[in-house]
Amino acid sequence: MIAAHLPVLQVVLPLMAAPACVLLRRPRLAWGFATLVSWACFGIAALLLGQVLENGDISYALGGWAAPWGIEYRVDTVNAFVLLIVSAISSVVLPGARASIEREVEGDRVDLLYTCWLLCLAGLLGIAITGDAFNVFVFLEISSISSYALIALSGERRALVASFRYLVMGTIGATFIVIAIGLIYMVTGTLNMADMGARLPAVWESRTVAAAFAFLTVGVGLKMALFPLHLWLPSAYASAPSPVTAFLAGTSTKVSVYLLLRFVFTIFGAGYAFGIQALEYVLMPLALLGILSASVVAIFQLDVKRLLAWSSIAQIGYMVLGISLASLTSLTASILHLFNHALIKTGLFMAMACVFYRIGSTRLEDMEGLGHRMPWTMAAFVAGGLSLIGVPSSVGFVSKWYLVLAVLERGWWPLAVFILFTSLLAVVYVWRVVEAAYLRPAPAGTGRSEAPLSILLPTWSLIIANFYFGLDTSLTVGVASRAAASLLGAGP
Amino acid sequence: MRHHTVLHVVAKILLPLILLFALYVQFHGDFGPGGGFQAGVIFAVGLILYGLIYGVDNLQTAIPPGALRVFMASGVLLYAGVGVLGIFMGGQYLDYGVLAHDPLHGQHWGIFFVELGVGITVASVMTSLFYAFTS
Helix, strand or coil, X not given: CHXXXXXXXHHHHHHHHHHHHHHHCCHHHHHHHHHHHHHHHHHHXXXXXXXXXXXXXXXXXXXXXXXXXXXXXXXXXXXXXXXXXXHHHHHHHHHHHHHHHXXXXXXXXXXXXXXXXXXXXXXXXXXXXXXXXXXXXXXHHHHHHHHHHHHHCCCCCHHHHHHHHHHHHHHHHHHHXXXXXXXXXXXXXXXXXXHHHHHHHHHCCCHHHHHHHHHHHHHHHHHCCCCCCCCHHHHHHHHCCHHHHHHHHHHHHHHHHHHXXXXXXXHHCHHHHHHHCCCHHHHHHHHHHHHHHHHHHHHCCCEHHHHHHHHHHHHHHHHHHHHHHCCHHHHHHHHHHHHHHHHHHHHHHHHHHHHHHHHCCCEHHHHCCHHHHCHHHHHHHHHHHHHHHCCCCCHHHHHHHHHHHHHHHCCCHHHHHHHHHHHHHHHHHHHHHHHHHHHCCCCCCCCCCCCCXXXXXXXXXXXXXXXXXXXXXXXXHHHHHHHHHHHHHHCC | CCCCHHHHHHHHHHHHHHHHHHHHHHXXXXXCCCCHHHHHHHHHHHHHHHHHXXXXXXXHXXXXXXXXXXXXXXXXXXXXXXXXXXXXXXXXXXXXXXXXXXXXXXXXXXXXXXXXXHHHHHHHHXXXXXXXXXX
């Protein structure tokens, strides 16, 4: 009985667990409960992916109202993969979150943090799973509002400013998206994504659709921190509680990238986006500028969390570059990088959670000599950094390999050189951390003090996953290429 | 506001009417204009009026913030729980048609409890917003 209801349980489980978490009140209890729920979500996501790979797309009609009229949850290879990424990241980070959250968040707010976490998880999973465009907006608001709260729950005062800035930018983004959905509804009279996709080709020439497309691109661009709409991201990531940063860095922008994929390929169709509107001429320069400028800015950061946040903006650029090429290989690279970058960045931010737990700061000057004081943590950071750069046998290499292949397919070798050059920029900013941690002496009077095992274990499991999926790419590349094929097949 | 006799008397007369009207909007919402959200707001307006005229402390003894927290959460749980009940009774999530023998009655019962959940949550969220601004 339950197997048929998995699509809705994927969202309803964390959605109902959130208010239940409010009722639990005791911080440890709330944490245990949230972790359990998150792992259950991960289980559901894995089962859904298995079902989709075996039997094809799953459709679930909410309330028994048939698809174009009622709300439909539709699981295909693309969003099953995104569901897996989001729930996996949350499940790996949560076990390690308890110790650092207790340090970084005021005691009476800890249970509320887990409530917001579950709501955010429900929202992100909801965006991914729903087949109804308006439902996307509702879940977008659920996940955004809870992530503003998650960021603001940090004890630091600057977190409030960061959260408010994110709130303003995020609300503008969400408003643009809902305007776009409204305009599409105006011309097609439907909110179901598949139905929209079937009806839009008849009205491709209409200006309303063009306006909708513009609003949507800007709105989603804001949400996924596409250059030059990225300004909210560094401060939000740098000032949020460390595990929250790890969670959001691995999930929230990824889901927005998914949203762009879904709207461009399933709803508007590649023929409209690239044929009539020439989306590649917008996305590609922005992606290239974003990669270059964010990598350069990352080099000059003094705070490692901020450095990693700027690097995230650059990585978003790689994904958007893949989307703008709109070929099978390039989309495979983008979808692959969703997964791979989530592993890399969450691992690195978890390492920063370890650092923050011990020394109460992630500034480079405070991290001097840390390689000797926290050998395991910094080893994890170096390994994650290698994966970020794209050293062979790491996941970072796999996604860059496919991206370079996609570029070379077009014969644009200067772009391939550009990708290799920006990887060198990543070497520079990772090296700055390594230099501070290993080549500078530790301050006098500090002994070896490793982070607690509860944070270290999730960190290392992410780092090991980085190299496991770097060597055995059958699952990730297989799913990503099937997902890319289904996206290209769905468009006219 | 301690010495405003007129306000005290008028508030005392209006309060039960406001709360009663909220309950009317809540439970008549499936046949007339209204529903959980509006009812919750009206109910909270009654409570906030009481807080404004008789003091927040009095309101907090009547409705402690801790209780509000429970109400806030249980309203959402009631809403989602009705949906899940649909699954257990053999339908889809949020399928109220299976809640009673007759699908029409089922839909009626379903929306009744869902709106009740909305009403409880909205009223308690409004009141706790008021608490947040006064503390």
